[in-house]
Amino acid sequence: xxxxxxxxxxxxxxxxxxxxxxxxxxxxxxxxxxxxxxxxxxxxxxxxxxxxxxxxxxxxxxxxxxxxxxxxxxxxxxxxxxxxxxxxxxxxxxxxxxxxxxxxxxxxxxxxxxxxxxxxxxxxxxxxxxxxxxxxxxxxxxxxxxxxxxxxxxxxxxxxxxxxxxxxxxxxxxxxxxxxxxxxxxxxxxxxxxxxxxxxxxxxxxxxxxxxxxxxxxxxxxxxxxxxxxxx
Amino acid sequence: xxxxxxxxxxxxxxxxxxxxxxxxxxxxxxxxxxxxxxxxxxxxxxxxxxxxxxxxxxxxxxxxxxxxxxxxxxxxxxxxxxxxxxxxxxxxxxxxxxxxxxxxxxxxxxxxxxxxxxxxxxxxxxxxxxxxxxxxxxxxxxxxxxxxxxxxxxxxxxxxxxxxxxxxxxxxxxxxxxxxxxxxxxxxxxxxxxxxxxxxxxxxxxxxxxxxxxxxxxxxxxxxxxxxxxxx
DNA sequence: CCAAAAGTGTTCACGCTACACCCATGC
DNA sequence: GCATGGGTGTAGCGTGAACACTTTTGG
Numbered sequence: 321x322x323x324x325x326x327x328x329x330x331x332x333x334x335x336x337x338x339x340x341x342x343x344x345x346x347x348x349x350x351x352x353x354x355x356x357x358x359x360x361x362x363x364x365x366x367x368x369x370x371x372x373x374x375x376x377x378x379x380x381x382x383x384x385x386x387x388x389x390x391x392x393x394x395x396x397x398x399x400x401x402x403x404x405x406x407x408x409x410x411x412x413x414x415x416x417x418x419x420x421x422x423x424x425x426x427x428x429x430x431x432x433x434x435x436x437x438x439x440x441x442x443x444x445x446x447x448x449x450x451x452x453x454x455x456x457x458x459x460x461x462x463x464x465x466x467x468x469x470x471x472x473x474x475x476x477x478x479x480x481x482x483x484x485x486x487x488x489x490x491x492x493x494x495x496x497x498x499x500x501x502x503x504x505x506x507x508x509x510x511x512x513x514x515x516x517x518x519x520x521x522x523x524x525x526x527x528x529x530x531x532x533x534x535x536x537x538x539x540x541x542x543x544x545x546x547x548x549x550x551x552x
Numbered sequence: 553x554x555x556x557x558x559x560x561x562x563x564x565x566x567x568x569x570x571x572x573x574x575x576x577x578x579x580x581x582x583x584x585x586x587x588x589x590x591x592x593x594x595x596x597x598x599x600x601x602x603x604x605x606x607x608x609x610x611x612x613x614x615x616x617x618x619x620x621x622x623x624x625x626x627x628x629x630x631x632x633x634x635x636x637x638x639x640x641x642x643x644x645x646x647x648x649x650x651x652x653x654x655x656x657x658x659x660x661x662x663x664x665x666x667x668x669x670x671x672x673x674x675x676x677x678x679x680x681x682x683x684x685x686x687x688x689x690x691x692x693x694x695x696x697x698x699x700x701x702x703x704x705x706x707x708x709x710x711x712x713x714x715x716x717x718x719x720x721x722x723x724x725x726x727x728x729x730x731x732x733x734x735x736x737x738x739x740x741x742x743x744x745x746x747x748x749x750x751x752x753x754x755x756x757x758x759x760x761x762x763x764x765x766x767x768x769x770x771x772x773x774x775x776x777x778x779x780x781x782x783x784x
Numbered sequence: 785c786c787a788a789a790a791g792t793g794t795t796c797a798c799g800c801t802a803c804a805c806c807c808a809t810g811c
Numbered sequence: 812g813c814a815t816g817g818g819t820g821t822a823g824c825g826t827g828a829a830c831a832c833t834t835t836t837g838g
Contacts, residue, residue: 322588322639322640323562323599323639323640323642326562326599327562327563327599327600327602328560328561328562328563329561329562329563329600330555330558330559330561331559331560331561331563355554356554367555367558367559368559368561368632368643369559370559370641371634372634373632373633373634374630374632374643375632395629395630397627397629397630398606398627398629398630398645400600400605400606400607400645401605402603402604402605407554407555408555409602410555411563411606413632479790480790480791481789481790496827496828496829496830497789497790497791498791498792498828498829498830499827499828499829501790501791501792502792502827503826503827516790518836518837520788520789520790521788521789521790521835521836522787522788522789522790522835522836522837523788523789523790523834523835523836523837524789524790524835524836525789525790525791526790526791548780549826549827550827551827551828711817712817712818713816713817728800728801728802728803729817729818730801730802730803730818730819730820731800731801731802733817733818733819734800734819735800738799748817750809750810752815752816752817753808753809753815753816754808754809754810754811754814754815754816755807755808755809755810755815755816755817755818756808756809756816756817757816757817757818758817758818781800782800
């Protein structure tokens with residue numbers, strides 16, 4: 321090996337898994353399964369394996385702990401404070417993931433003792449996980465303004481009001497319903513379905529689905545998703 | 553050690569060093585000093601040491617190869633393709649750095665055989681360095697719109713025209729001089745100095761300097777730097 | 785008929801664009 | 812005085828904010 325004289329490091333991935341429910345942005349946490357700090361609240365994580373990339377490792381962790389594949393996932397950054405993990409010199413690369421909380425396998429929740437926490441009520445976390453969460457949160461907020469990733473947190477079909485509530489949860493703000501609707505509609509990325517959701521009003525609200533194909537076509541033509549000018 | 557059964561990895565940092573000169577955004581490259589691929593064009597890099605963070609390592613590399621400290625630097629992301637480095641399983645964490653090309657020590661340039669390349673004329677790079685550069689470039693473009701980092705690439709004192717030319721180089725576009733000037737001025741982040749630069753016009757253009765303190769004060773009050781609506 | 789949420793219309797103000805125009809100065 | 816880049820003025824347009832208004836339907 322060429323680099324024999326160089327130091328080697330343990331490499332971990334930590335997943336900041338976001339979900340949305342009850343008008344709240346939530347975070348999936350589990351009691352840490354191994355020493356040190358066993359039992360304390362932690363992000364879902366694991367070590368990177370020999371033959372896998374960090375992205376592979378993060379997907380493996382996500383699938384194992386949520387039962388879901390094809391999850392939206394993005395690297396946040398590497399965390400490398402020398403003493404961040406009392407168990408050894410471990411560099412952690414964080415990812416944030418967005419999942420539709422309804423698809424989440426409740427059995428796995430029990431199996432790992434995992435729980436969803438509202439982002440306003442996050443318990444004490446091990447190591448530097450609070451910093452990681454804070455960082456992931458910022459990246460989510462930054463990204464959601466300029467890429468259509470909010471849809472990842474909603475069911476396949478949703479109403480405009482649900483979408484607005486989601487953005488209100490992400491940005492902790494209130495948005496003018498009329499203006500939000502027009503802003504989203506003007507992008508022409510949603511397909512209106514022939515059904516209405518009557519759960520929240522007598523009149524009923526049309527359901528929409530995000531059309532990925534339209535988005536890609538428009539993007540190829542120079543279009544950019546952008547809701548950053550909607551009072552956030 | 554708690555994690556004895558886990559695999560360990562070599563950890564490198566690679567620095568994408570941007571500079572600005574002759575109306576062009578430039579990148580500092582050096583011939584790779586070690587095997588494999590010795591002598592081919594590569595990013596400035598190095599291995600992470602035992603007692604340092606990745607940020608420490610990147611700063612060490614930057615200081616060694618540019619002679620400069622207190623450089624603006626930001627993590628891009630980790631690159632972990634299994635075969636990205638034929639010399640071994642090396643995970644690389646990339647950083648992008650912005651330096652004032654005038655402060656750069658030309659002796660070091662000779663010492664390392666380093667060269668500045670216009671970002672439009674980047675030679676073939678080793679490993680996945682082209683991908684790293686592409687990624688860093690995107691992050692620079694994204695960041696420069698919403699944070700006042702352009703100034704890092706200019707001398708302490710600069711004219712509004714110079715600043716505009718810089719943004720034109722970053723975004724490969726042309727900007728209306730009158731409108732750009734007003735946009736920047738409206739943020740009230742620049743101090744006008746009592747001198748003029750007469751290099752580029754008979755009338756002379758006032759020199760300005762970026763006032764970091766004002767920026768921090770305004771930021772604390774909810775102000776956000778944003779030039780994203782200046783035809784970019 | 786009424787309440788309540790969905791959805792539409794309309795006004796206002798601000799900010800970006802485009803371009804005309806003045807300013808200062810070295811030759 | 813004129814060419815050149817610095818710098819200002821300004822009209823027009825587009826878009827977001829605010830809020831009034833209409834629509835639909837279960838009780």
